[in-house]
Amino acid sequence: MADLFSVTAPLAIRFADGTKQIMIERIPFRDGVLFLPPWWTDHSLEHSLRFVAGPIKGDGPWKSGDAVITVLGCHGTDPELAREFSCWQSEREQMAGYPAREEVQRLMREYAPAVARA
DSSP states (O other), X not given: OOOTTTXXXXXXXXXXXXXXXEESEEEEETTEEEEEOTTGGGSOHHHHOEEEESOEEOSSSEEETTEEEEETTGGGOOHHHHHHHHHHHHHHXXXXXXXXXXXXXXXXXXXXXXXXXX
């Protein structure tokens, strides 16, 4: 498929405990990935930012540590996350002043050390 950080399709991450989240924004950090879930704009960035430790492996699906990252809704596998993403898209379209991708990535890097204290 492609490099995790160049894919433009929405992605989902499944953790070892079975929980799943949507990855709205993502960047590489240290030996892992930083990401923001939907509605991150409703909270402080430090509260919303997530770090998944572990080398990135694969070319879709990908792995980072014990987590598996896939294209959201691939083969209709996760209707709840697809619905959540659709709601997020609708809300984001109505938002005034959603930051540019470069600004979001800069902020993610700024808060990364506090979130990835490992």
